[in-house]
Amino acid sequence: MEFGNKLNSEMALSLKQTLPLLIKKIRLLISCCTLCGNACQQHQLLCQYCQADLPYFKEDLIGFDLLSWPAIKQALPKTTFDHLFSLAPYQWPFSTWINQLKYQGKTELAGLLAYLLAQRWQQYLSAVEEPKVAEQLLVLSVPLHISKWQERGFNQAHLIAKRFAKQFNYNYQPELLIRKKITQSQVGKSGVARRKNLANAFRINSAYLGEFAEHVILIDDVVTTGTTANEICKLLKKRGVQTITLLSICLALPS
């Protein structure tokens, strides 16, 4: 009897371990690439050939931290974040994926974007000598105002950030930052107008003061002038955060 119970629990354990892998394999078998329609190998929405052709920033030329590139540093001169990682310029297919995610509710694309972001971050971790360990890091996402959240039903930055953080076992606190002001669209506004629009737009939820770490990864879908991130990073640095890495899918510098 005891032997039978042991066997059952061992079988349950082995099923628990193999089931997710099996489900992933089945999903891959029945999925096709969103870009070319061919069979997928690693992620159910993108085949390996289309993935290899994505218009990434070339880290072999400019490094992972885009702020080390003079042209980008010049375009974003007064950042309060210390490092900037973006996968690509704001162009197809990333621009289409972000639009479909935000405005057509294709939330499965958050999984694809988080997967691509995590792959890039893993390459960075492998390239640096002493990468930060999970205990030193806190992941945050740029919050939406509650009224915007109600209108859209989700925050795309949150959907990406929670999957990204899970992949690396990083502490993620989606409710630490609060957007308290409804801001108008930043599109077409000058630098001064953007800062005025976003002044005092965020606050820190005092219930989470014990969660701060030395290093923060702040996640947003698209970075344009960096004004939004700057406002948040000012608050975080006042709370003693030492370094902040802004991590985004796209960088869309204003022309």
Ligand SMILES: [Zn+2]
């Ligand atoms: Zn493809």
